[in-house]
């Protein structure tokens with residue numbers, strides 16, 4: 001990839017971020033409720049105390065000025081103090097982020113592991129029982145809301161079978177010194193298989209909940225791409241060369257048919273981040289999604305703004321990653 | 336003993352022998368019989384040309400030979416024998432061992448026939464790894480690579496060793512065709528089916544690629560089936576020709592004889608399409624009309640509608656009839672001395 005193209009891509013971020021900032025700011029302004037009153041709700045605060053607090057938090061200044069200050073600070077990486085935590089927003093988000101990254105990666109991995117073989121088999125055995133079952137399954141996965149799976153999974157595995165925990169990321173009894181801050185990986189790195197299984201057992205259900213709708217989409221994408229590829233001349237030529245069926249399918253065909261799947265997966269990962277808000281709340285997963293939901297409830301403006309900006313940046317970057325993957329897998333395309 | 340020494344058994348056994356081949360494709364419009372009763376022999380070491388307009392069934396005939404007719408298409412009738420084996424009874428494993436090793440094929444368009452996502456090196460090495468028995472058990476891929484370089488040099492890829500790790504799109508059209516030939520010939524097959532090896536190329540490159548195929552045929556002692564719609568190519572590169580029309584063979588014979596004395600009106604029409612150096616000013620006369628629909632044909636000469644020499648008797652099934660030494664034509668007027 002040429003440096004110029006890279007620069008162009010990076011510059012594209014600026015208008016996106018500006019637009020997102022404006023929208024979020026306006027939405028928070030229009031939302032009923034006052035952060036100061038919510039924070040002081042159970043204390044017997046005098047109107048004067050409320051005023052002082054409002055002044056301290058800069059909330060008594062005109063909206064436009066507040067927005068200007070926010071933009072100026074954000075440009076230098078300062079997102080202000082979280083009203084609620086009374087700590088820098090940046091620190092609060094950084095603390096919650098690893099949990100979300102771990103959950104997202106696990107879901108992505110699961111979705112790919114389910115979708116790629118299923119899509120390929122559905123394509124090879126077009127109109128067979130497997131293909132039809134995959135089609136029905138995908139339809140369910142695409143049309144049912146993600147949290148519905150979450151609740152079903154909790155009822156089944158946590159409440160009835162009692163083999164998996166209902167909520168959280170790891171039991172308190174387990175403690176591993178952080179390396180990557182991803183608990184499953186850290187417990188392996190620190191040689192604690194007991195903690196690994198514990199973390200994994202917490203991870204499985206929320207990851208599966210996020211993965212199923214994504215796998216549904218990816219299976220369809222993989223199937224269509226594979227059917228298309230299997231019709232092409234180079235597959236006929238590969239057969240005329242007397243190659244094994246395995247090599248033709250999993251090397252010649254799949255290497256081409258993976259391109260759309262991987263591209264869509266990268267873009268869908270952006271939606272996973274959004275989906276996280278619901279799933280993290282349902283599973284009590286201490287990640288960014290749940291933090292944002294909590295922050296919206298208490299009108300914690302600085303945090304919500306920063307988090308939404310973060311989502312926007314990630315989304316744009318993931319599209320960027322999708323493009324890069326597209327080139328890597330498809331030597332004909334040059335960015 | 337004496338009885339079996341007839342003239343027919345004096346000839347060497349053919350490498351490939353097709354009898355009564357009929358290949359059909361069910362379609363929404365009806366059953367398309369793309370190949371209808373084809374008989375063909377390919378002798379060891381010979382180059383057989385197959386000519387005919389687009390849609391005459393050339394590709395389908397040889398896709399049937401190599402077992403690559405995709406369902407719902409199927410071979411309905413006939414027998415195909417190769418090197419003594421009945422190909423119609425082959426199982427998938429048998430096909431895998433045969434294809435690429437004993438019978439190889441090149442396709443019309445090298446750009447779409449080569450896998451865009453794999454390097455040239457991988458696409459040529461894999462066929463060696465799959466078939467070459469004399470490669471060492473360990474390091475098969477490395478040994479295959481050395482042989483692949485040799486093969487790419489043989490077909491005239493410059494800087495083969497450094498360029499083989501490139502992808503197909505990084506080569507020119509002529510080079511891609513050479514690469515496909517290198518892949519097809521990597522295991523020194525007994526029969527090469529070259530399906531229109533030059534249609535996608537410009538004229539000078541066409542000649543180079545055809546010369547390359549002829550040279551390699553002599554060097555390897557293999558048989559070649561050269562599919563084309565260009566009788567000029569056939570005249571220059573083949574020993575024998577079969578002319579196909581609407582799924583049937585309408586004339587077959589030694590190349591020189593057939594071109595000098597074509598007996599079927601369709602062949603005459605095709606020969607009219609070859610530009611002659613002697614009278615370049617003479618207008619080229621195309622054959623009027625179109626190839627008939629392949630659904631529900633029969634009971635008539637298929638060329639009759641386009642034929643200037645048509646007689647009422649042409650409305651019946653016409654068998655092949657001998658018109659010279661090893662020369663046959665499917666026309667009731669083939670024996671006449673026509674203008």
Ligand SMILES: Nc1ncnc2c1ncn2[C@@H]1O[C@H](COP(=O)(O)OP(=O)(O)OP(=O)(O)O)[C@@H](O)[C@H]1O
Pocket residue numbers: 360362367369387388389390391392393394395396408564629
């Ligand atoms: N899969 C298929 N389904 C239906 N009809 C087919 C199929 N494959 C080939 N045919 C038909 O069979 C006939 C012969 O096709 P074939 O490809 O053998 O022609 P060809 O002589 O090789 O022509 P060309 O010079 O264009 O390559 C055509 O009319 C074509 O429409």
Ligand SMILES: [Mg+2]
Pocket residue numbers: 393394395443530
């Ligand atoms: Mg063809």
